[in-house]
Amino acid sequence: MKIAALFPGQGSHAVGMGADLAAAFPEAGEVYSQIDTVLPGLRTLIETGPLDELTLTANQQPALVAASTAAYRAWRAHTGLTPAFGAGHSLGEYSALVAADALSLGDALRLTRRRGELMQAAVPVGEGAMSAVMGDPATVQEVCAALDGVQPANFNAPTQTVISGTKAAVEAAGAELKARGLKAIPLKVSAPFHCALMDSAAQGLAPHLQTTRFAPPAFAVYANVTAQPNTEAGTLPALLTAQITGAVRWVDTIQALGAAGAEVFVEFGPGTVLTGLVKRILPDARTVNVGTAEQVRAFAL
Known part of the structure; x- marks a missing residue:
């Protein structure tokens, strides 16, 4: 096996x-x-x-x-x-x-x-952020590609993608993703990893x-x-x-x-x-x- x-x-x-x-x-x-x-x-x-x-x-x-x-x-x-x-x-x-x-x-x-x-x-504490996004990963990629300072960091599951970048860019991406019907949940992390x-x-x-x-x-x-x-x-x-x-x-x-x-x-x-x-x-x-x-x-x- x-x-x-x-x-x-x-x-x-x-x-x-x-x-x-x-x-x-x-x-x-x-x-x-x-x-x-x-x-x-x-x-x-x-x-x-x-x-x-x-x-x-x-x-x-x-x-x-x-x-x-x-x-x-x-x-x-x-x-x-x-x-x-x-x-x-x-x-x-x-x-x-x-x-x-x-x-x-x-x-x-x-x-x-x-x-x-x-x-x-x-990255100085407070300047970066990460959020877990529930929904279509293709939409996550599209939204991140349209913004500077944020990118997909972890493709964890078919409908769970973590995004990472500057605090402002992650928040902007989260707002756009929510407007498109996805759910973005800010994560408690010490730094914006994998970006x-x-x-x-x-x-x-x-x-x-x-x-x-x-x-x-x-x-x-x-x-x-x-x-x-x-x-x-x-x-x-x-x-x-x-x-x-x-x-x-x-x-x-x-x-x-x-x-x-x-x-x-x-x-x-x-x-x-x-x-x-x-x-x-x-x-x-x-x-x-x-x-x-x-x-x-x-x-x-």
């Missing part, structure tokens, strides 16, 4: 995530031990909080990579299974690459810490990506910006750089995984965001969550 391994992005975090896995499975425990070596203090923050500090982009990004990797490695050790494909939502693409042995955990933690710092610093305003973050991270050692993924990892499978190490720095300002093509990614033969979609890490989106994209798909020690032990195909 072909398994697609999915890894969540920002917003799925919680204080204590992965702690039971680290206690129950040596493979997960090794992940959490490595956090202390690479980013001292982060493990304590993950395990005990406070939540507001863990939520900071520079902390949340590496913390989620660690929690997702711990869940994945515990599952691999317990089941002996290997995915046929992998994909991650935004930040989750780094977790997918760690799972596919294309990127070391230590490098992923360092890169996502720097990525978070750069993304948070790219042109993140260009300085992309330029700042690019040198770090270019000097990082990547290996060919052991299984195809679908890139956010192309929604296409990738097994080439040499393309990864450019894909991960483009991801910072480009849209997350999640609907296309899940549809492509289904077309490639994925039979079970397993979300590794805290939360159930991605399994919910998969059900909206492929209603008949089988989904499983693996984020706790109990879920690892209970896993069955």
Whole structure:
């Protein structure tokens, strides 16, 4: 049975995530031990909080990579299974690459810490915004194309698209979309991710990506910006750089995984965001969550 391994992005975090896995499975425990070596203090923050500090982009990004990797490695050790494909939502693409042995955990933690710092610093607080739009994505694209300073950031589900940009442009787009019968809901975010305003973050991270050692993924990892499978190490720095300002093509990614033969979609890490989106994209798909020690032990195909 072909398994697609999915890894969540920002917003799925919680204080204590992965702690039971680290206690129950040596493979997960090794992940959490490595956090202390690479980013001292982060493990304590993950395990005990406070939540507001863990939520900071520079902390949340590496913390989620660690929690997702711990869940994945515990599952691999317990089941002996290997995915046929992998994909991650935004930040989750780094977790997918760690799972596919294309990127070391230590490098992923360092890169996502720097990525978070750069993304948070790219736009002064209050100048950017994001909104979730419910309705036809073609209409969303048309409205954004007619306005400067706003663009689609996440194609999450067939009728859910997130837009991102300057506060004024996102508000103008929201008003126009509402006039056309769509629903635009402002999101509480620390910065306008996946839009042109993140260009300085992309330029700042690019040198770090270019000097990082990547290996060919052991299984195809679908890139956010192309929604296409990738097994080439040499393309990864450019894909991960483009991801910072480009849209997350999640609907296309899940549809492509289904077309490639994925039979079970397993979300590794805290939360159930991605399994919910998969059900909206492929209603008949089988989904499983693996984020706790109990879920690892209970896993069955």
